[in-house]
Amino acid sequence: MKQVFKWSVLSLFSLQMFTSTAQEVVPNNQSDFNPIMYRQGTPFRSALGQPGDQYWQNQADYNIEANLDPVNNTITGHITLTYHNKSPYDLDYIWMYVEQNRFTETSRGTLTTPIMGNRYSGDVDGGCDISNLQAKSNKRSKASSKHIISDTRMQIIFNDPIQAKTGVATVSMDFTYKIPTSGMDRMGRLETENGTIYSLAQWYPRVAVFDDVKGWNTEPYLGAGEFYVDYGNYDYKITVPYDYIVVGSGELVNDKEVLTSTQINRFDKAAKSDDSVYIITPDEVNDVAKTRPTQKGTLTWHFKMENSRDVAFAASKAFVWDAARINLSSGKKSLAQSVYPKEVSGTDAWGRSTEYTKASVEHYSNQWFEYPYPNAVNVASNVGGMEYPGVSFCNSKSKGRGLWGVTDHEFGHNWFPMIVGSNERLYPWMDEGFNTFINYYSAKAFNNGEYPNDLIKGRNNLSYYNSKNREGIDTYPDIVNTRNLGNTAYRKPGVGLIMLREYILGAERFDYAFKEYIKNWVYKHPQPSDFFNAMENGAGENLNWFWRGWFYGTGNIDLAISYVQPYKGNYVIVLENRGDIPMPVKLKVTYDDDITEEKNIPVEIWQRGDSWNYLLKTNKKVKSVEIDPNKILPDINSSNDVWPSEVYEN
Structure with a gap:
């Protein structure tokens, strides 16, 4: 009886184990591999990660005339916006940005800046005055002056709607503002031994983006969030005192009016030279007789730029100026230029700026997509580092490795987000992170690694990945802790793309997909889902687990x-x-x-x-x-x- 009982207990135990096991749900990691976000194709955005067959995008063309007054440190100008409504919707109004309104005591940006300040602190005694506004939705409609200014946004209301698909509206206005000294590390004034250097950006009212994803993108200009603007053609004129030099986005179209014959000849020489050629030498700075075509009054510098999302410029009488040709494989011409004060003109500092600019632009052109602009101008500025189409503002105190790094980074931004126009105000990783990624390879290529990039050396940055205060890459820039922004926007997405290229996909598959993404979104507005779809389709790989884990989470690899x-x-x-x-x-x-x-x-x-x-x-x-x-x-x-x-x- 004892043995039978023992057998019965064991049999019962085995049966219970079998029954329990049969009823258990075996855990798995399927959720890590499931699709992330809504990524189905639409008529506007293909599931291939390309613009759809009905993709549309509005166009904004600008004609601007502005005067810089260095006595009062003001900009006064007149702007005419020609707005092309290519969307399938009639528009009763448009939104524009008036970003100089950030520099007031009551702006949202000022009121959301910590008391102790941060990188995005700015002057608070400015603001933009708008007058004589006239808006017409078509040639026959009656002009409207109706507008509402709310912080850094301005709504312009038409008497008649702008027609869908083919409507063309015009908006004109006068504007004036005081140029801030401290312009949130994006623009401002730098005092040098021979005069002030003005770095001018966000200097005119510009239209916001109306797209198929959000409609009007009207996020206020607070600080860390940068820009999201439409593409168009620019014709702009800057009037300055006769002894000032102006450099800007695009092509100078009246060089014979503002340059001396000697300077024009030097430009011709620079266009054929791989070495820097002085346009204005250090010894010529402030020598008006040698550097200016007139010794009285003002001069107007006239620039044009096509298919750009913005323009910026710099002006000063303190500029040393040099240039060298940029070699493009298509045979198109482009010129690297640098302007800087003579006190930083040595070869250990800004004397190599044009060399750095040229090398950076040539590398990205050969590796990813050819540079489309006629000039690439580096400006020594009070700005730590900021990019605009064809123009970068970099810290005048930078030298050696530091100057290479900031120059390479800011000109890399011509690819992201100037050529591929992502929404910087919401998704900084699509411009800062992508740019950090391409900078890694540019540094390796420059002079056989003269200035090594240590982005992934020795598994850097593990302290951040282990920090309890870390945040996800997807955190909006104006929300993220400013101490984390360097990781969420720059380093972590940059490292992620290096992993994707070097470890997960391999260079051949990655490069094909990445180049296809760039090619398909040139001068257009991709969303994160478009990038994810483009990479997965182009590389032939389901990467949901990677996007979710690295880009949309705070987990770690072990x-x-x-x-x-x-x-x-x-x-x-x-x-x-x-x-x-x-x-x-x-x-x-x-x-x-x-x-x-x-x-x-x-x-x-x-x-x-x-x-x-x-x-x-x-x-x-x-x-x-x-x-x-x-x-x-x-x-x-x-x-x-x-x-x-x-x-x-x-």
């Missing part, structure tokens, strides 16, 4: 080798995903004869769970095994990447 053991004449390598983000596993196996072999294990091993047994077929004795031998991944725990552990310790 791949591990639990142990390695012999198995039927081969070896079993037990791998674990101890982090939050699945990743393919690249293994370097070293045998006892010191011959190495690399094994690539796909990310799908983590779909069912967080542990995987990998069968290594070999007739050799394994000496060591290492995950990610090139240290591309920012794995937060390197100690479990190597077996046996003493290999790591040694």
Whole structure:
């Protein structure tokens, strides 16, 4: 009876275990691989990550005449906007940005700046005055002066709607404002030994974007969030005292009126030279007889630029000026230029600025997409570093590696977001992060790595990835803690794209998809979903797990080798995903004869769970095994990447 009872208990226990196991739901990681965000195609945006066959985009053309008064530090101007409504909707009104209104005591930007200030603190004694506004939705409609200014936005209301698809409206107005000294590290005034350098940006009222995703994009100009503006053609004139030099976005079209014959000849020489040629030498600064075609009154500098989303300019009588040709494979001409005060003109500082500008633009043109603008002008400024189409403002105190880094970064922005026009005010990772990524390769290429880029060296930045205060890449720039912005907008997305290129897809697949993304969105407005779709379609890879884990989360990577053991004449390598983000596993196996072999294990091993047994077929004795031998991944725990552990310790 005892033995029967024992058997019955064991049988019951086994049956209970079987029943319990049969009813259990086996946990898996499917949620990590599920689609992220709504990414179905529409007539406007294809599921391929391309503009759809009914994609539309409005156009804004500008004619601007402005006067710079260095005595009172003011800009006074007149603007005529020609607005082309290519959307399928009639528009009763449009929204424009008046971003000089940021520089007042009561602006939203001022009131949301911490008491102690930050990089985006600015003057508060400014603001833009608008007068004589006239708006017509077509040639026959009656002009309207109705407008409402709300902080940095201005709504203009027409008497008749702008017709869908073909409507053309005109808006004209006068504007004036005091030029801030401290313009939120984006514009302003720099005092030098020979005069003030004016860096002018966000200097005219400009139309906001009306798109198929949000309608009117009217986020206020607060600080960290940059810009989202439409493309169009620009014709602008800047009037300054006769002894001032003006450089700006686009092409100077009246050079014979504002330059001397000597300067024109020097430009001709620079257009044929790979070395910098002085247009104004350090010794000629403030020598009006040698540098200006007249010695009285004012001069008007006339610029034009096509298919641009903005224009900026700089003016001063303190400029040293040099230039060199930019070599473009198509045969089109472009010119690198630099303007800077003579006190920073040495070859350890701004004397190399044009060399840096030329190298940067040539690299990105050869690697990704050809530079479309006639000039690339670097301006020594009180601005730490800020980009506009064809013009960059960089800190006048930068030199050597620092000047290379800021120059390369700001001119890289001509690709993101000047050529590919993403929404910087909401998605800074689509311009700052993409640019940080391409900067990594540009630095490697320049002078065989004269100034190494250490973005991924030694698995940098692990302290941030482990910080309890970290935030996701998708955090809006005006919301993110300013101490985290460098990571959420720049470094983390930059590292993510390096991982995608070097570790996940490989250079060939990545480059094809990335170039297709650029080509398809030139002078257009992609959204994050468009980028995700473009990369997945172009590379042929489902990357939901990567976008969710790295771009839309705060989790970390921690791949591990639990142990390695012999198995039927081969070896079993037990791998674990101890982090939050699945990743393919690249293994370097070293045998006892010191011959190495690399094994690539796909990310799908983590779909069912967080542990995987990998069968290594070999007739050799394994000496060591290492995950990610090139240290591309920012794995937060390197100690479990190597077996046996003493290999790591040694």
